[in-house]
Amino acid sequence: MNDEGRQDVLDTSGRRLDQIKLSGITARGYHGVFEHERREGQTFVADVVVHLDTRRAAARDDLAHTLDYGALAEQVATVLAGEPVDLVETVAERIAATVMASSIVQAVDVAVHKPHAPIEVPFGDVVVAIHRDRTKLPAAEPYAPRPTEAPAHPRSVPPSTATLPVTPAPGAPAVTAGVVAWTEAGVPAPGGLSEQGPDTPSTEPPASSTDATVVVGELVTDVLDQAPDGPVDVVLALGANLGPAQETLREAVTELASTPGIEVVDVSPLARTSAVGGPDQPDFLNAVVLASTTLAPRELLRATQAIELAHGRERHEHWGPRTLDIDIVVYGSVLAVTDDLELPHPRTHERAFVLQPWAQVDPDAVLPGLGGGPVGALAATAPDRDGVRWLALDWLTNAIPAVGNDTGAVPAGPAWDRVRTGPDAPDA
Numbered sequence: 001m002n003d004e005g006r007q008d009v010l011d012t013s014g015r016r017l018d019q020i021k022l023s024g025i026t027a028r029g030y031h032g033v034f035e036h037e038r039r040e041g042q043t044f045v046a047d048v049v050v051h052l053d054t055r056r057a058a059a060r061d062d063l064a065h066t067l068d069y070g071a072l073a074e075q076v077a078t079v080l081a082g083e084p085v086d087l088v089e090t091v092a093e094r095i096a097a098t099v100m101a102s103s104i105v106q107a108v109d110v111a112v113h114k115p116h117a118p119i120e121v122p123f124g125d126v127v128v129a130i131h132r133d134r135t136k137l138p139a140a141e142p143y144a145p146r147p148t149e150a151p152a153h154p155r156s157v158p159p160s161t162a163t164l165p166v167t168p169a170p171g172a173p174a175v176t177a178g179v180v181a182w183t184e185a186g187v188p189a190p191g192g193l194s195e196q197g198p199d200t201p202s203t204e205p206p207a208s209s210t211d212a213t214v215v216v217g218e219l220v221t222d223v224l225d226q227a228p229d230g231p232v233d234v235v236l237a238l239g240a241n242l243g244p245a246q247e248t249l250r251e252a253v254t255e256l257a258s259t260p261g262i263e264v265v266d267v268s269p270l271a272r273t274s275a276v277g278g279p280d281q282p283d284f285l286n287a288v289v290l291a292s293t294t295l296a297p298r299e300l301l302r303a304t305q306a307i308e309l310a311h312g313r314e315r316h317e318h319w320g321p322r323t324l325d326i327d328i329v330v331y332g333s334v335l336a337v338t339d340d341l342e343l344p345h346p347r348t349h350e351r352a353f354v355l356q357p358w359a360q361v362d363p364d365a366v367l368p369g370l371g372g373g374p375v376g377a378l379a380a381t382a383p384d385r386d387g388v389r390w391l392a393l394d395w396l397t398n399a400i401p402a403v404g405n406d407t408g409a410v411p412a413g414p415a416w417d418r419v420r421t422g423p424d425a426p427d428a
């Protein structure tokens with residue numbers, strides 16, 4: 001066993017084989033025993049470790065002598081999203097068989113996660129992990145989707161989660177619609193939103209067309225449009241690196257606080273951070289706002305986007321510079337994946353520029369969902385942790401040195417006296 005609890009695989013001379021590891025391959029699949037799992041689908045995630053000898057490929061620098069990890073990821077995702085079966089075990093076996101169809105592969109470890117499995121008690125994840133090799137072959141055929149086959153999963157709703165305008169049923173709240181993360185299975189508890197994963201079965205009977213969850217033709221509102229029963233704790237991540245960034249962030253906090261249905265509870269120190277991803281661009285100022293809201297998740301998204309727009313937010317390039325960005329990091333403990341809103345924000349777990357300010361303002365915070373955990377611990381290992389240059393405590397009341405065309409050096413002079421240097425700041 002190695003230190004990850006996996007078996008090392010030896011070659012014919014008793015030496016450990018090399019490994020190619022791919023983790024977190026994610027797709028919507030329709031596997032499961034329950035009818036609602038087959039109908040609505042849910043997120044499946046796979047981790048794969050392929051055991052093989054990579055020396056020949058390395059010596060010749062030739063992809064033909066190893067396994068192309070891009071193709072591997074696609075094969076695995078195809079199985080996850082492919083023809084539905086009842087058991088996660090079958091999905092894992094199919095992945096193993098598909099990977100081992102390549103003769104270069106000596107063995108494979110496959111773990112298939114079903115993080116929103118219909119389990120009635122709170123749980124973190126369910127995983128089926130298998131090891132197959134040339135002595136214990138997979139008990140399945142390699143998977144190939146049949147090209148002429150109708151979609152594998154029966155759908156009662158369109159395949160996109162794009163928001164579509166629909167006419168509300170009489171007496172029903174205005175709705176937006178699309179395929180939803182959880183419809184019947186996740187019908188909110190009577191009276192509003194319940195904090196549960198999208199695929200947690202409700203103990204309530206399915207909603208009728210007169211319930212708050214409205215079926216209009218084939219279009220269904222989802223729980224992200226439902227107002228909660230009471231105030232829900234939310235965490236918002238703010239960032240800016242164009243224009244008067246500090247002033248913009250201050251104004252954004254004020255505007256959030258004056259939005260009906262949002263109460264700002266606390267505001268983190270301001271972090272100056274190196275830009276992560278995207279083109280070459282100035283440092284960001286980042287902060288985290290703890291708030292409480294009675295808005296539905298999508299109403300909150302509309303409110304934050306309106307504030308972004310009011311500050312001249314334009315979307316030109318992915319992860320490009322911006323006057324203001326407001327992400328919904330978490331909304332209570334809601335887990336949801338739709339085209340327009342994902343909760344928690346899917347990249348939070350790897351972003352020190354969010355995690356560090358969050359841990360400062362709430363040291364006990366825990367990020368829910370897959371990849372989540374104690375925020376302080378995640379911040380300490382996030383890949384961009386060294387890019388968090390310093391933290392200013394008093395940024396709401398005092399000016400801090402401008403970001404933009406600067407050198408990235410520690411700010412000096414009188415303003416720095418009021419700026420607390422973060423414990424991890426490499427420049428400090």
Ligand SMILES: Nc1ncnc2c1ncn2[C@@H]1O[C@H](COP(=O)(O)OP(=O)(O)OP(=O)(O)O)[C@@H](O)[C@H]1O
Binds near residue numbers: 339
């Ligand atoms: N939790 C979330 N918070 C904010 N926007 C979200 C969230 N989940 C999904 N989105 C969607 O992401 C879209 C793109 O948002 P945006 O342009 O701010 O992305 P970005 O800030 O460039 O990248 P990133 O999402 O990695 O921070 C938004 O239009 C919104 O519909």
Ligand SMILES: Nc1nc2c(c(=O)[nH]1)N=C(CO)CN2
Binds near residue numbers: 238240275353
């Ligand atoms: N340091 C930093 N980097 C980023 C940020 C951000 O707010 N701060 N936002 C991004 C997309 O939202 C991409 N990269």
